[in-house]
Amino acid sequence: MAEKILLEIVTPERKVLSETVDIVMAPGELGEFGVLPGHIPFLCKLKVGELRYRVGAASRHIAVMGGYAEVLNNQVTILAAAAEAEIEIDVIRARAARERAERRIAEARDKLEFTRAQAALQRAIARLRVAERQ
Numbered sequence: 001m002a003e004k005i006l007l008e009i010v011t012p013e014r015k016v017l018s019e020t021v022d023i024v025m026a027p028g029e030l031g032e033f034g035v036l037p038g039h040i041p042f043l044c045k046l047k048v049g050e051l052r053y054r055v056g057a058a059s060r061h062i063a064v065m066g067g068y069a070e071v072l073n074n075q076v077t078i079l080a081a082a083a084e085a086e087i088e089i090d091v092i093r094a095r096a097a098r099e100r101a102e103r104r105i106a107e108a109r110d111k112l113e114f115t116r117a118q119a120a121l122q123r124a125i126a127r128l129r130v131a132e133r134q
């Protein structure tokens, strides 16, 4: 049997996923990276974005709100502030969050407000990208 990867995605609130997969593509802070079985041990920071993985012919997508990825012994562990699979994402909530964030960016009075609003916008965009994928 071909080697596989155990993908685990955990947040402070819950275990989002624990699944045996063929390949993982994760949004690393320095760019997207791929993990196949036999990958060397590796630890990196993630940015807010889309994590993809494949099981056979099926491709699946998870919105990941930053965090860390560890690759060790054919296991990929993602520790994220929040993460949702495509079917878990409330699109109406994410659209509202995007509109709110855009408004806050336009009305920001200082750098902190601007930075926070920008982070909220990135989270909403990541969720919508995963949920509204064609």
Ligand code: ATP
Pocket (backbone or CB within 6 Å): 013, 065, 082, 083, 084, 088, 089, 090, 091, 093, 094, 097, 120, 123, 124, 127
């Ligand atoms: P909002 O302003 O809508 O709360 P947010 O980006 O501030 O969005 P987070 O702080 O990233 O939300 O997440 C808080 C919790 O809500 C987490 O458990 C996260 O998984 C969940 N969550 C946030 N947005 C959505 C969404 N659109 N669909 C499903 N779960 C969501």
